[in-house]
Amino acid sequence: MMYHPMHLHGHTYQVVNPAGNGPRKDTSIVxxxxxxxxxxxxxxxxxxxxxxHNIYHGESGMMAVVSYVx
Numbered sequence: 001m002m003y004h005p006m007h008l009h010g011h012t013y014q015v016v017n018p019a020g021n022g023p024r025k026d027t028s029i030v031x032x033x034x035x036x037x038x039x040x041x042x043x044x045x046x047x048x049x050x051x052x053h054n055i056y057h058g059e060s061g062m063m064a065v066v067s068y069v070x
Contacts, residue, residue: 007027
């Protein structure tokens, strides 16, 4: 029941919306009980953090690693 400012390191992404032309971002506010769909180009190989900017959420595990190679 909280807002989550979700941030992806090392990339920008396009927010998917019905018109197909959402904004490019690296951080999106995810509203309570909602989801956000994004598309991004995997063109920066490595290991990148994705996490909630509410530090206490990150500390409790609301983070992930996006990892890929070329």
